[in-house]
Amino acid sequence: MIIAYVELETDKEYRYQYKIVSEKSEENFDCEPAMVYYETNIANEIMKSSAYEKEEFVFNQQHYKIALLLTEKRFNVYNKYAIRKVDLTSGKPVEIIVYKSKALCPACKKNNREMNLENVIATVRCLLNLNDTCEIEIQHCKNCDTYFVEEQSLKEYEKKYGLLLFERVTESNFSGYGYDEFCGNFAKDTILSRYGYVAQAEKMNVDSRRAILSFLIDQGHKSEIKNILSSFIYNRSERCYKACSIWESDLRFVNEYDSEHDDYVGLGWLTRL
Numbered sequence: 001m002i003i004a005y006v007e008l009e010t011d012k013e014y015r016y017q018y019k020i021v022s023e024k025s026e027e028n029f030d031c032e033p034a035m036v037y038y039e040t041n042i043a044n045e046i047m048k049s050s051a052y053e054k055e056e057f058v059f060n061q062q063h064y065k066i067a068l069l070l071t072e073k074r075f076n077v078y079n080k081y082a083i084r085k086v087d088l089t090s091g092k093p094v095e096i097i098v099y100k101s102k103a104l105c106p107a108c109k110k111n112n113r114e115m116n117l118e119n120v121i122a123t124v125r126c127l128l129n130l131n132d133t134c135e136i137e138i139q140h141c142k143n144c145d146t147y148f149v150e151e152q153s154l155k156e157y158e159k160k161y162g163l164l165l166f167e168r169v170t171e172s173n174f175s176g177y178g179y180d181e182f183c184g185n186f187a188k189d190t191i192l193s194r195y196g197y198v199a200q201a202e203k204m205n206v207d208s209r210r211a212i213l214s215f216l217i218d219q220g221h222k223s224e225i226k227n228i229l230s231s232f233i234y235n236r237s238e239r240c241y242k243a244c245s246i247w248e249s250d251l252r253f254v255n256e257y258d259s260e261h262d263d264y265v266g267l268g269w270l271t272r273l
């Protein structure tokens with residue numbers, strides 16, 4: 001995919017034209033203008049200049065002036081210098097769509113709208129240590145004001161930092177196509193699945209599951225979680241016999257969890273001694 005067209009001038013008034021492409025396989029120096037992969041040094045200099053709004057740069061001891069730069073909307077997604085920082089740790093957890101490929105906004109794609117994407121460095125919380133934060137690179141669509149992250153990158157981040165705290169929406173949920181939540185995989189539209197809860201011992205250990213449950217209970221979702229787990233146990237215990245014992249033990253945990261939100265009983269507040 002061509003993400004930019006550029007014309008460069010040197011002091012000797014040579015003029016060079018390039019097209020910057022997003023895939024290595026599209027690189028081609030034999031055509032006119034040459035197709036240059038975005039990670040090559042010269043493209044890198046152009047991207048850096050564009051992000052810092054500079055019209056000139058020096059490369060290999062040669063001075064270049066950017067005479068013309070036409071960029072496609074996705075240009076900034078590939079431009080590692082054009083990165084805004086956002087803090088997603090305060091307030092209500094933000095929804096992030098987990099998507100299979102980079103440089104796509106699912107909502108814009110679905111509605112055939114032109115995308116307006118940027119990369120952002122997002123500060124998010126780590127679920128197992130709520131006092132800790134980490135920074136991950138995600139994408140943001142300025143048209144829709146939605147955030148999304150590529151599935152593979154998220155996996156890498158979570159390998160490094162552990163489970164991250166945000167409300168995740170998977171591509172299949174988002175596009176509205178059915179995706180069977182068989183045996184505790186990402187379920188469609190339950191708050192548990194949106195926080196990454198999985199009732200499979202090999203995918204998620206008990207500490208992580210309970211960290212999610214505790215967090216959500218503290219956010220005031222206790223009765224919702226009890227309803228979800230009860231309905232999982234009731235409706236799926238036969239085909240998901242392995243997950244069922246996990247749901248049962250997690251439901252016991254939820255029932256016994258002592259949250260601030262339990263203290264309110266109708267007419268007044270109970271005081272905890």
Ligand SMILES: [Zn+2]
Nearest residue numbers: 105108141144
């Ligand atoms: Zn969009």
